[in-house]
Amino acid sequence: xxxxxxxxxxxxxxxxxxxxxxxxxxxxxxxxxxxxxxxxxxxxxxxxxxxxxxxxxxxxxxxxxxxxxxxxxxxxxxxxxxxxxxxxxxxxxxxxxxxxxxxxxxxxxxxxxxxxxxxxxxxxxxxxxxxxxxxxxxxxxxxxxxxxxxxxxxxxxxxxxxxxxxxxxxxxxxxxxxxxxxxxxxxxxxxxxxxxxxxxxxxxxxxxxxxxxxxxxxxxxxxxxxxxxxxxxxxxxxxxxxxxxxxxxxxxxxxxxxxxxxxxxxxxxxxxxxxxxxxxxxxxxxxxxxxxxxxxxxxxxxxxxxxxxxxxxxxxxxxxxxxxxxxxxxxxxxxxxxxxxxxxxxxxxxxxxxxxxxxxxxxxxxxxxxxxxxxxxxxxxxxxxxxxxxxxxxxxxxxxxxxxxxxxxxxxxxxxxxxxxxxxxxxxxxxxxxxxxxxxxxxxxxxxxxxxxxxxxxxxxxxxxxxxxxxxxxxxxxxxxxxxxxxxxxxxxxxxxxxxxxxxxxxxxxxxxxxxxxxxxxxxxxxxxxxxxxxxxxxxxxxxxxxxxxxxxxxxxxxxxxxxxxxxxxxxx
Numbered sequence: 001x002x003x004x005x006x007x008x009x010x011x012x013x014x015x016x017x018x019x020x021x022x023x024x025x026x027x028x029x030x031x032x033x034x035x036x037x038x039x040x041x042x043x044x045x046x047x048x049x050x051x052x053x054x055x056x057x058x059x060x061x062x063x064x065x066x067x068x069x070x071x072x073x074x075x076x077x078x079x080x081x082x083x084x085x086x087x088x089x090x091x092x093x094x095x096x097x098x099x100x101x102x103x104x105x106x107x108x109x110x111x112x113x114x115x116x117x118x119x120x121x122x123x124x125x126x127x128x129x130x131x132x133x134x135x136x137x138x139x140x141x142x143x144x145x146x147x148x149x150x151x152x153x154x155x156x157x158x159x160x161x162x163x164x165x166x167x168x169x170x171x172x173x174x175x176x177x178x179x180x181x182x183x184x185x186x187x188x189x190x191x192x193x194x195x196x197x198x199x200x201x202x203x204x205x206x207x208x209x210x211x212x213x214x215x216x217x218x219x220x221x222x223x224x225x226x227x228x229x230x231x232x233x234x235x236x237x238x239x240x241x242x243x244x245x246x247x248x249x250x251x252x253x254x255x256x257x258x259x260x261x262x263x264x265x266x267x268x269x270x271x272x273x274x275x276x277x278x279x280x281x282x283x284x285x286x287x288x289x290x291x292x293x294x295x296x297x298x299x300x301x302x303x304x305x306x307x308x309x310x311x312x313x314x315x316x317x318x319x320x321x322x323x324x325x326x327x328x329x330x331x332x333x334x335x336x337x338x339x340x341x342x343x344x345x346x347x348x349x350x351x352x353x354x355x356x357x358x359x360x361x362x363x364x365x366x367x368x369x370x371x372x373x374x375x376x377x378x379x380x381x382x383x384x385x386x387x388x389x390x391x392x393x394x395x396x397x398x399x400x401x402x403x404x405x406x407x408x409x410x411x412x413x414x415x416x417x418x419x420x421x422x423x424x425x426x427x428x429x430x431x432x433x434x435x436x437x438x439x440x441x442x443x444x445x446x447x448x449x450x451x452x453x454x455x456x457x458x459x460x461x462x463x464x465x466x467x468x469x470x471x472x473x474x475x476x477x478x479x480x481x482x483x484x485x486x487x488x489x490x491x492x493x494x495x496x497x498x499x500x501x502x503x504x505x506x507x508x509x510x511x512x513x514x515x516x517x518x519x520x521x522x523x524x525x526x527x528x529x530x531x532x533x534x535x536x537x538x539x540x541x542x543x544x545x546x547x548x549x550x551x552x553x554x555x556x557x558x559x560x561x562x563x564x565x566x567x568x569x570x571x572x573x
Contacts, residue, residue, distance in 0.1 A: 003351065003379040005463035005569055007500050007549050025480050026487050029468055029497050042487075043243035045220070051201035053184045059173035060198055061205045063132060063157050068100045068206075072131035077117055078107040078301060079137040079191070080292030080365075082285045086229030087136035087159075087192040089258075089304035090222050094199040097217040098206060104128060105305065107297045110365055111389055114396075115426075115433060117145035122152070130154055137191025137229075138162070140176055141426040143169045159194045161235075162426050163408050186240040188493070192229030193244060196222065223248035224257035225304065227489075231277045232285035234430070236493030245489045249275060260303035263316035264288070274554075277489035278496065287316070290323035293365030326366065333362050333370045337384065338377075353461065354381040354452030356445035358395065358438075362386035368398035368431070375400040379463035381407060381452055383434070385441065394423070395441060399432040404460040407432045410451050418447060465549045465569055467500040473525040481554045481563045500549045502573055503531075510537045518542075520565065530555060531565035543572040 012032035014024065019038055022030075035041040051057055067074050074095060078088025088105050095103045106125055108114065113121040116138035122145050125133070132155045139146065139158035146156050146169040156171040163178050175198055177184040189197070199219055207216050227248025230241055237245060251257055252265070252275050261284065265272050268283035291300035299322075303315040337357050344352050355374065362370070367384035374382040381401045388394040401407035408427040411434060415422055421444055425434035436444055471480075490496035503520040506528055511517045516536035521528045523545075531550065548570040555564040 002377055003461075003463045004571075005379070005465045007467050007547070007569070008464045009467045009469050009500070011469075022487075023480060023483050025471075025475055026483050029484070029487070032468060033494055040239055042246065043239045045243055045247050047239065047243055049184065049186055049240050051197045051204075054175055054177060054194075054197060054201075055179065055182045055184075056173050056175045057198070057201050060157050060159070060175050061202050063155055063173055064095070064100075064134075064198070064202050065205055065209070067132045067155075068095070068098065071101055073102045073104065073129060074100055074132045074134060075104050075106050075125060075128055075130040076134045076136060077121070077125075077138075078105060078297065079116065080107060080110050080297040081137070082232035082288045082292075082300075083191045083229040084137035085288055085292065085297050085300045085304060086225040086232075087190075087195045088301050089260075090192055090199070090225045090229075091134055091136050091159075091195050092305060093225075094195070094219060094222055097219070098199065098202055099211060104130075105298075105301050107292075107301055109296050109298075110292060114388065114435075115424075117142040117149065117156075119144050119148040121145060122148040125149075126152060132157065135159060136195050137233075139169065139171065140164045140174070140179070141169075141424065143167075146171050159191070159198055161189050161191050161194050163428065165412070165426075186238050188236040188238050188241055190226075190230040190233040190235045190241070192226050192233075193235075193241065196226050196244070220247065221251070221256070224251045224261055227252065227277075228261060228280050228284055228288075231280040231489065231491055232289070234281075234492050235428075237277075237489060237491040238493060242489055242494065245277060245491075249277070249489060258304060259307055259309045259312035260305070260315065263309070263312035264303070264319065266313070267316040267320045271556075274485065276485060277491050281491070286326075287319045287323045290326040291319055293369075294322055294326050294329070294363070326369075329363055330366050330369045330373075333359070333366055333384075334373050336362075337370050337374055351378045351380055352449065353456050354383075354449050356383045356385065356397075356441070356448055358385040358441055360387060364388055364396040367396065368400070368433075371398050371400040375402065379461060381405050381410075381456075383448065387438070388435065393438045395436055395438050397434045397436070399427065399434065401430050401432075402460065403430075405452065405456055410448070410455070414444075414447055414451060418443075421447065465498065465500075466495065467498050467549055469499060470501040471499050471522075471552065473522065476522065476525065476527075476529055476552070476563065478554065478561065478563055481552045484552055485554060496551060498549055498551055498568065500547065502545060502547050504545055505542050508542055513537075516542070516567075518565075518567070520546075520548075529563065529565055531567050533567035533570065536567065536570075542570070545573040546570040547573050 010032045014027045016036035030041040076091035078084040134157045140160040158171040158174040160176045227245045288300045364386040371382045371384040383397045383399040385395045385397040406429045411425045423435045502523045507519040516533040518531040550565040550567045555562040
């Protein structure tokens with residue numbers, strides 16, 4: 001059961017005034033994404049939105065400034081994904097740079113504490129004797145945990161970007177661009193971006209108070225963490241986020257990133273000088289995320305906080321090993337999920353409009369990846385569930401959605417119509433998390449399917465790849481491949497360039513058991529070009545001619561300095 005995507009071409013004419021250094025191909029790509037000037041396409045830090053536009057910022061800065069002046073113990077509570085880990089490390093490093101003498105990181109263990117600042121985690125934090133908790137990448141839905149912390153006499157500052165529920169928690173201050181009444185124009189900040197903005201505002205406050213007689217700290221040294229967390233969390237790369245990510249990538253490419261991120265780049269086999277957002281998404285972030293999925297994200301945060309290259313390399317190797325284990329667990333769970341699709345009644349090869357899957361042996365840290373893989377395969381909203389811990393009657397679910405179906409809003413509507421069916425939930429338009437009792441799984445699956453069926457029409461269930469059209473013969477060149485590679489960052493809301501066209505298949509072979517390596521010739525072009533289709537081997541030889549959707553990439557294997565096409569999808573001609 002697989003939904004095969006169709007290819008739809010974007011149509012955009014070059015408009016606006018562009019520097020001569022920007023090739024016409026890249027100008028066309030930018031215009032197709034709504035950027036008609038270099039300031040929109042390649043924004044700089046000077047264009048960042050003001051921290052003043054975030055509501056709650058004055059209260060947040062006041063709490064932090066008072067804590068620093070009184071030498072209070074600040075505990076930065078992270079989350080067990082990459083955004084939460086980078087935000088935690090950023091918060092600890094940044095507060096120390098701004099004069100905080102007692103700052104400690106903390107993070108929940110997925111299997112022990114569950115999500116966010118839970119009452120269970122608060123009880124464990126009591127031994128640290130904190131005065132102020134700063135939540136990063138969570139907190140907006142942690143009513144019970146914040147109440148427990150306040151009952152102990154602690155102050156709580158929430159920094160988050162998730163959508164709030166009907167009521168806000170009783171924190172001392174909340175900074176979240178998505179809270180009601182907030183006027184910050186970019187609602188796409190990741191958790192790490194929100195915390196970076198808090199540090200910017202705090203530095204300005206302390207500067208005005210005369211706290212830096214010898215010169216103020218340079219917070220741009222933390223932008224490597226902002227870049228990694230922002231890309232990893234798959235938030236839209238609007239102009240503001242692209243400015244942050246671009247600056248962080250420049251630091252990483254110059255070898256100026258933290259010791260931990262440099263070590264992760266090395267262990268992932270990437271080249272720092274040409275690091276891209278896709279390298280972060282496919283190589284760096286998974287290794288950090290693996291700690292939170294299978295082990296304890298405290299290890300990932302430790303990697304991001306160390307300044308010792310030797311220690312960083314050792315931790316990066318551990319994370320690399322955990323990630324390899326995660327891939328094995330994930331593949332087994334995906335295979336089981338695909339096999340389980342046979343239980344669903346379908347008309348022909350058409351899958352149901354939405355799916356809920358549960359297996360008592362699945363790992364709760366990997367269900368999000370299973371949901372993501374099935375969503376890609378079926379182009380349907382998918383929620384995968386696993387026991388919160390082995391043998392538990394409580395289930396944790398991870399949801400992934402498709403454009404046109406706001407998954408967090410769908411869960412909110414279900415919660416309003418069926419109070420108590422879910423224990424808790426939260427998330428974004430495209431991804432969410434929830435928990436419920438195993439006895440309620442069948443009922444929830446039925447309700448979720450009905451909700452999706454009411455909101456999704458046939459047009460939304462057709463998978464599409466959006467192409468930037470054909471490349472001209474003279475555009476199959478290294479110059480253009482490098483311009484596309486360096487013209488980003490590309491990602492959510494600012495998609496990586498994708499082209500399509502017809503090719504004669506001159507040669508092909510299977511490499512690495514499941515990848516297809518090609519020698520192709522574009523129709524109307526004499527010179528062949530190398531291409532690879534990762535996971536493209538389906539036990540059938542390709543035809544003599546294909547219509548392929550592909551990316552133009554550099555090929556530096558064995559220092560050849562050539563180009564290759566990375567095929568995303570192909571159809572026989």
